[in-house]
Amino acid sequence: MSRVQSIHCVQYGYPRLFTSDTVQRPSQEIRHAKCKPPKDLPIQPKYLIAFTVGFDQSEIINAAISKFSENWTIVLFHYDGRESEWEQYEWAQRAIHVSAWKQSKWWFAKRFLHPDVVRPYEYIFLWDEDLGLDNFDGEKYIELVKKHDLEISQPALEHSRKLTWRMTMRRSNSEVHRETTESSGRCTDRHKPPCMGFVEIMAPVFSNAAWRCVWHLIQNDLIHGWGLDFELGRCVKPPFKKVGVVDAQWIVHRFIPSLGAQGEAVNGRAPWEGVxxxxxxxxxxxxxxLTDADEAAQRENTEG
Structure with a gap:
């Protein structure tokens, strides 16, 4: 197909010139006269859900996938090299599988969820594998995110003594909350993370525009993403309105040290300690x- 023909076919649903996506297409040759939309090309899902997984948690992931309709493209980032064992699940046949030994979801996301590739998706879900989704529904979650105009969000976490941040704990009397009532030493400034404009890196959801910024925040050589959650507010304005926790759709963190257990025991220390x-x-x-970058930007503004 020539360049001119491609441009004219945009109105009939053909991919725009010089763009990409994650849709899996037929490998055989297809010919269509007069640029009519081919019937055998798949429907483009509106959202993308990526889980970083090991096969030991396959039953948890299988249950989680049932909470997402065909409106989601499913991506599995495999850190244990056992991607072929997922073939027993019907939905795994249409999922996208990416495998790299002992890598984290931020390592995968930086390399395989480039903003130009995920551009067709309205929202990108980037989740851990040890989450219980019994009280979660993907479609209802999207409705609430749009209703409250959240660019960066996460489902609330059911109460547990192991929870790290009070900000992400579920509240029973609201659909969404954007700030915490925590008064401990963790919350030194009520207008900054983790008191406001904060979600954890465990189960974040990004609008397409927010993800384009967040992708650039992810460091190529830092694979675990610690500290990233404190800086996500840089990607939306104002963060106290655009970042929030969805209480009406909540999840349970199972605290399974899966990727952490992939480390090596050294000098009598447990693998997770090294991780x-x-x-x-x-x-x-x-x-x-980030501090150095902020200082450099401030100097440039002052000198300019």
Whole structure:
């Protein structure tokens, strides 16, 4: 098909010139006269859900996938090299599988969810594998996010003694909340994360526009994403309105140390201890880079 023909066919649903997506298309040759839309091309889903998975959590993921309709493209990032074992699940036949040994979801996302590739999707879900979704419905979640105009969000977390941040805990008397009532030392400024404009990196949901910014925040050489949740508000204006937790659709964090258990035991230390140490180290580097960038930008503005 020539360049001119491609441009004329845009109105009939052909992919725009020089764009990409994640739709899986037939491999055989298809000929269509007069640029009529081919019937055998798949419908483009509106949303994308990516889970970073190991096969040991396959039953949890299988239950989770049932909460998302065909409006979602399913992407599985495999960190354990066992991607072929998922073939037992019918939905896995239409999922996109990407495998890299012992890598985190932020490593995968930086390399395989480039903003230009996921441009057709209204929202991008980037979730961990150890989440219980019994009280969650994907379509209803999207309705609430649109209703409350949230660009960056997450479903609320059911109460647990292991929860890290009070900000993400479910409230029973609201659809959405954007701030916390926490009064502990973790919340030093009520107008900044983790008190306001904050979601965790466990189960974030991004609008397409927000993801384009967040993708650039993700550091190519830092794989765990620690500290990223404190900086997500940079990508939306104003963060106190555009970032929120959806109480009416909530999930349960099972606290399974799956990827953490993929580390190596050294000098009698458990594998997860080495992974956690790496996470803390990366957080320090990430914070320094952002501080340096902010200072450089401030100097340029002053000199300009």
């Amino acid at each position: 956690r140490e790496r996470c803390m180290y990366e957080w320090t580097i990430f914070h320094k880079r």
